[in-house]
Amino acid sequence: MQKNVLLAGSLGGIVLVISTLVLNGLLGIQARIDMKTIPAEQVIYESLKEHVIEPGRYVCNPALTTEGRFPNGEPVFSILYGGMGHEAAGTLALVGLIGFFIAPLLGAWLLSQASASVLASYPRKVLFFVMLGLLLAILGDLPKYGIGNYPLTDVVLLGINHIMIWILVGLVVAGRIHGNKAVT
Numbered sequence: 001m002q003k004n005v006l007l008a009g010s011l012g013g014i015v016l017v018i019s020t021l022v023l024n025g026l027l028g029i030q031a032r033i034d035m036k037t038i039p040a041e042q043v044i045y046e047s048l049k050e051h052v053i054e055p056g057r058y059v060c061n062p063a064l065t066t067e068g069r070f071p072n073g074e075p076v077f078s079i080l081y082g083g084m085g086h087e088a089a090g091t092l093a094l095v096g097l098i099g100f101f102i103a104p105l106l107g108a109w110l111l112s113q114a115s116a117s118v119l120a121s122y123p124r125k126v127l128f129f130v131m132l133g134l135l136l137a138i139l140g141d142l143p144k145y146g147i148g149n150y151p152l153t154d155v156v157l158l159g160i161n162h163i164m165i166w167i168l169v170g171l172v173v174a175g176r177i178h179g180n181k182a183v184t
Contacts, residue, residue, distance in 0.1 A: 004112070004176055004177055004178065005105070005108045005109050005112050005177065006105070006108075007176055008104075008108040008111075008172070008173045008175075008176035008177050009101070009104045009105030009106070009107070009108035009109070009173065010101065010104075010105070011104075011172050011173065011176060012104025012105070012107065012108060012169040012170075012172055012173040013100050013101035013103075013104045013105065015104075015168050015169050015171075015172045016100045016101075016103065016104055016165060016168075016169050017097070017100050019164075019165045019168045019169070020100070020165060023161060023164065023165065024161070029157065029161050030158070030161065033150070033154045033157060033158060048079065048081075052079055052081050054081075054083075055081050055082055055083030055084075056081060057078060057079070057080050057081075058078065058079040058080075058081070059076060059077070059078050059079075059148045060076070060077040060078075060079065061076055062074035062075070062076070076147050076148045077148060078148035078149060104169050104173060107129060107132050107166075107169065107170075107173060108173050108176075108177060110128075110132075111125060111128050111129070111173060111174070111177050112177050114128060114179075116179055118179075119177065119178065119179025120179055122174055122175065125170070125173075125174030125177060126167070126170045126171055126174045127170075128170065128174070129166050129167065129169055129170020129171075129173060129174065130163065130166065130167055130170060132166055132170070133162055133163040133164075133165065133166025133167060133170075134163055136162050136166065137158070137159035137160075137162045137163050138159075140162070141155055141158040141159040141162060142155060142159065144158065
């Protein structure tokens with residue numbers, strides 16, 4: 001069973017990498033959400049470089065009203081600075097790649113521990129991974145919505161993107177994990 005889990009998880013990792021490259025690299029789904037351009041970007045960049053020195057998340061609110069409240073209808077901006085530049089891309093890609101294999105391995109192991117009735121049915125095993133994708137979308141993407149964060153349409157697109165990827169991973173992993181438990 002451990003060999004099946006390792007093989008299924010590794011295949012799932014390969015599918016995760018390929019589907020992410022296709023959906024986000026070639027089709028640019030994530031980039032359209034995370035890397036929007038703004039007019040006068042260089043001017044804004046220089047201002048941020050001068051004023052945002054420490055890594056962290058910053059929120060830029062409008063000036064308070066005379067009543068001491070934030071005015072309705074005014075935008076709130078968030079700035080996220082991780083403390084590094086493009087030189088870190090290679091290292092971060094390697095860390096991400098490791099995660100791309102650990103997540104499907106963990107999913108394959110969780111599936112291997114599922115009930116006999118789940119393991120007896122390919123559609124139920126795929127549904128298991130659909131639910132993992134849904135859980136990741138709810139816990140990972142949904143909290144990105146709100147003031148100084150993503151608009152709702154972007155959050156929904158991110159969630160759909162992640163669910164689609166986990167469906168593809170589930171289609172592969174489900175075919176490799178077989179149940180040994182007796183169905184009752």
